[in-house]
Amino acid sequence: MRITGTQRTTAAALTAAALLTGCGAAGGGAPRADGERPARGASPAADPTRLPGVGDRLHARVPESSRQAVVVYGEGRDSADAEAVLYTRKGETWDRTRAWPAHNGKRGWTPDHRAGDKRSPSGVFTLSDAGGVLADPGAKLPYTRSAAFAAPRSWAKTHWHDFDYVIAIDYNRVKGTPPNDPNRPRGDDKGGYIWLHLDHGSGTSGCVSLPKTGMEYLLRTLDPEADPVVVMGEKNYLKG
DSSP: OOOOOOOOOOOOOOOOOOOOOSTTOSSSSOOOTTSOOOOOOOOOOOOTTSOTTOOHHHHTTSOTTOOEEEEEEESOTTOOEEEEEEEEEETTEEEEEEEEEEEOBTTOEESSOOTTSOOEEOEEEEEEEEEESSOOOSOSSOEEEOGGGSOOTTSOGGGTTTTSSEEEEOSSSOTTSOTTOOOOTTOGGGOOOOEEEEOOSSOBSSOEEEOHHHHHHHHHHOOGGGOOEEEEEEHHHHHO
16 A cells, blocks of 8 residues: 655676786886886776666666666675765766665675665666655655655664655565555565665665665655666676
8 A cells, every 4th residue: 555645756897907027017008218017907987878887687687768866886795884875877978976874784785685684785776756754855865754664663773864865676576556655566675764874884774875865865856757776786796
């Protein structure tokens, strides 16, 4: 059942490592007459038409129509630390817009998320609905306000405001419904309620958390007409 509330219309440059063997092999080129060697070790310029750090496999899953992408760069497979970066596409170029420290599942990441595994699902997902305990801050995505989002008071007090603002990650859910809609098309064993939400300073049960200022910015910026997506996972997975 849809909870009533207010609504508003809603990832490789490969760096070569030189193997230095033998005398005089270190320069990557002949010395100049003045004895200075050409610079070496510089990375090729990044391709502005690509999301930084995102390989072909995942890039192919970003819809051609998408002009906004939140890329969540996880520090490691079993790490809860991450960085979330919003990129905006202008023409064919992806521009870095804003970035925030973030957290993901307390046990890290998985491409095969299961209910209760405490890992965040890796992949590319659309972003289509938002909501929370607090009043709509000016969201462009459809926003549902409801006290039903409130974290249980049996949780640690540091977690009580986690769901003041949430943006649903379209993993095992029905798009076009509030983030807390219980329907799970792929079955309950695949988990659900995977959101962007407020950060409490440590890992989550599977969501991605950001500072309140970051959530407010995303809510006011992500536009359904720009077909926003989130590309998320640990860095090596994203590049693969």
